Amino acid sequence: MKSAFFTGHRNIPISVKLGIEQLIAIAQxxxxxxxxxxxxxxxxQLAAEVLTKSQLPWTAVIPCRDQDKLWCPSQQQxxxxxxxxxxxxxxxxxxxxxxxLNQRNLWMIQHSQLCLSVWDGRRHGGTxxxxxxxxxxxxxxxxxxxxxxLLEPVHIQLQLSLF
Numbered sequence: 554m555k556s557a558f559f560t561g562h563r564n565i566p567i568s569v570k571l572g573i574e575q576l577i578a579i580a581q582x583x584x585x586x587x588x589x590x591x592x593x594x595x596x597x598q599l600a601a602e603v604l605t606k607s608q609l610p611w612t613a614v615i616p617c618r619d620q621d622k623l624w625c626p627s628q629q630q631x632x633x634x635x636x637x638x639x640x641x642x643x644x645x646x647x648x649x650x651x652x653x654l655n656q657r658n659l660w661m662i663q664h665s666q667l668c669l670s671v672w673d674g675r676r677h678g679g680t681x682x683x684x685x686x687x688x689x690x691x692x693x694x695x696x697x698x699x700x701x702x703l704l705e706p707v708h709i710q711l712q713l714s715l716f
Contacts, residue, residue: 558589558614558661560683561596561671565699569596569671572697573603575704576669579695588669589614589661590639593654594628596671596680598635605638613639616657617646658683668694670707 557580561569573596580588588611590601604611613636621629636642645660646653658679662668668687672680684707687694694707 554587555583555585555667556587556589556665557583557585557667557669558665559591559597559600559669559671560658560661560680560687561600562673562678562680562699563593563595565595565599565671567599568702569697569699570599570603572671572699572702572704573600573669576671576695576697577603577607577609579704580667580669583667583693585667587611589665591616591654591657591661592620592632592636593679594624598631600669601635601639605635610640612641612643614657614661615642615644616653617649618644619647619649622649654679655682659686662687662690662692665692668692670694670696671699672696672707673698673700 588604590611590613591597592613592615621632645657670684672684675681684694696705696707698705
C-alpha cells in the first residue's frame with residue numbers, strides 16, 4: 554500500500570474542492586492507493602467528502618475520541634457521518650490533550666509516502682508544521698494554495714524537530 558495524507562487550513566473557501574480533486578489526481582498518478590485524513594474542520598473534512606464521493610479508500614486518523622466536543626451540533630453531525638464513511642478509523646487517544654493534533658500529524662507522516670497540503674504559505678500553525686515535518690522526513694509535498702487557487706511547489710527552510 555502506498556499512502557498519502559492531507560493537511561490544510563480550517564477556514565477555506567468551498568472552491569478549494571477543485572484543488573483537493575487536483576491533489577488526489579496527482580497522488581493517483583504517483584500510484585497512491587490509500588489516503589489518511591485527520592478529520593479536522595475545513596480541509597480534512599472536505600478531503601474526506603471528495604474521497605468518499607470518488608469511492609477511494611481512506612482512513613480517518615482521529616487525534617482523540619472527543620475531538621468534536623467543542624464543535625456546534627451541525628459540525629458534530631457532519632463529522633460523525635464522515636467518520637462512518639471511512640474505510641478505517643484510528644483513534645490515537647481517548648481525550649484531548651495539548652499536542653494531540655500534532656501527534657496525529659506525526660502519525661500520518663510516519664505512515665505516508667506523500668503529503669497533500671492546502672496551505673497558503675504562512676509560517677505558523679498546524680499546517681505549516683505538518684508540511685515542514687513531512688519535508689524533514691523527505692516526503693514529497695504537493696500543495697494547493699487556497700489564496701492563489703493553484704498548485705505550487707513547496708520550499709521551506711526546514712525548522713523544528715520531527716520527533
